[in-house]
Amino acid sequence: MNYLYFLYIEFLSNHNIPQLFGDITFYIVPVCIIFAVLLVVILALVLFERKLLGWFTQRKGPNRVGLWGVLQTIADAFKLLCKENITPAGADRFLFNLAPILMFTPVLVVLGLIPFSSEFTFMNFQTNLLIYMVLAAFPVLSILLAGWASNNKYSLFGAMRNVAQVLAYELPIAFTVLSVVVLASSMNLTQITLAQSSKGGVFGWYFIPCFIGFVIMFISTLAELNRCPFDLPEAESELICGYNTEYSGMRFALFYLGEYAMLFANALFIAVLFLGGYLSPFGRYLTSGWVLYFEQAFWLLIKSGLIIFLAIWVRATLPRVAPYDLLKFSWTVLLPISILNLFLMVIFKFLSGGVYA
Numbered sequence: 001m002n003y004l005y006f007l008y009i010e011f012l013s014n015h016n017i018p019q020l021f022g023d024i025t026f027y028i029v030p031v032c033i034i035f036a037v038l039l040v041v042i043l044a045l046v047l048f049e050r051k052l053l054g055w056f057t058q059r060k061g062p063n064r065v066g067l068w069g070v071l072q073t074i075a076d077a078f079k080l081l082c083k084e085n086i087t088p089a090g091a092d093r094f095l096f097n098l099a100p101i102l103m104f105t106p107v108l109v110v111l112g113l114i115p116f117s118s119e120f121t122f123m124n125f126q127t128n129l130l131i132y133m134v135l136a137a138f139p140v141l142s143i144l145l146a147g148w149a150s151n152n153k154y155s156l157f158g159a160m161r162n163v164a165q166v167l168a169y170e171l172p173i174a175f176t177v178l179s180v181v182v183l184a185s186s187m188n189l190t191q192i193t194l195a196q197s198s199k200g201g202v203f204g205w206y207f208i209p210c211f212i213g214f215v216i217m218f219i220s221t222l223a224e225l226n227r228c229p230f231d232l233p234e235a236e237s238e239l240i241c242g243y244n245t246e247y248s249g250m251r252f253a254l255f256y257l258g259e260y261a262m263l264f265a266n267a268l269f270i271a272v273l274f275l276g277g278y279l280s281p282f283g284r285y286l287t288s289g290w291v292l293y294f295e296q297a298f299w300l301l302i303k304s305g306l307i308i309f310l311a312i313w314v315r316a317t318l319p320r321v322a323p324y325d326l327l328k329f330s331w332t333v334l335l336p337i338s339i340l341n342l343f344l345m346v347i348f349k350f351l352s353g354g355v356y357a
Contacts, residue, residue: 056316095149100254102142117296158242162233168330175338179345193277201283267304
């Protein structure tokens with residue numbers, strides 16, 4: 001972000017603003033931008049999913065509030081803001097209130113690890129891939145705390161289902177990510193993105209040699225996000241609403257928003273690992289100068305939007321699976337295939353002379 005830093009300092013100096021102010025605010029501005037964009041994206045995602053589900057199931061979807069129903073999610077947000085936050089008797093108040101915060105807060109951090117362009121990477125560490133995976137697992141702790149602290153057996157059952165589900169699908173994700181690390185020879189997300197650059201554009205992306213890993217990553221991500229057909233922790237027909245049964249008002253909204261925020265973050269993560277991140281599919285960019293950074297962010301958002309569309313399509317198409325089948329599918333199918341995929345990528349890396357694209 002050195003280029004943006006000097007550009008920002010130059011802009012302030014032209015308006016007679018001291019450099020000290022720029023040094024302080026330079027790292028605050030990206031956080032504010034990420035938070036503002038995240039809120040807008042979540043509102044848009046909720047509306048986008050409801051519209052698509054209506055289209056898939058031959059219904060109208062939201063169409064009353066605002067033109068074509070575009071203000072429906074804003075109306076829902078105001079409704080949740082006005083609802084009373086109720087804490088059940090016998091609940092652990094501290095953990096009960098802490099759980100929704102832990103659900104939403106890590107998303108703001110993991111988004112700072114994603115390289116949105118060649119210059120806009122808020123936290124660019126050599127091991128930010130590993131940091132991302134650690135922080136992305138925090139919602140599991142939140143759900144476990146919510147189920148335990150609610151003093152409700154249905155909530156506890158939903159939370160324990162989620163823990164078993166995440167433990168089962170975390171291993172296929174780990175082996176799949178390792179296969180990408182082998183191909184890129186790096187654990188830095190920016191370096192992984194640049195390793196997929198080639199004159200052939202899309203033909204240099206890792207989803208071609210590692211297509212099996214791409215499919216495994218997509219399926220496992222749906223399971224970790226409790227998305228249908230893996231939404232067993234929220235199985236309404238048996239658990240009322242699962243781990244968040246006792247939550248209302250904005251505390252319930254934080255769980256709801258956290259799920260969509262992690263869907264957006266994981267879609268960006270998959271796009272970086274397998275679809276070239278902010279790279280152009282044509283092998284070259286269509287713009288130059290500072291406009292180039294907006295084009296790079298545009299390509300990344302388009303790729304993540306495609307992944308989100310596939311996730312919504314799966315939700316509209318497939319029924320919920322049984323708990324036993326869900327765990328069996330991971331341990332007996334995805335895990336062995338992910339290990340095999342890792343070995344194949346090691347062989348591919350060796351045969352290609354350590355260079356792909």
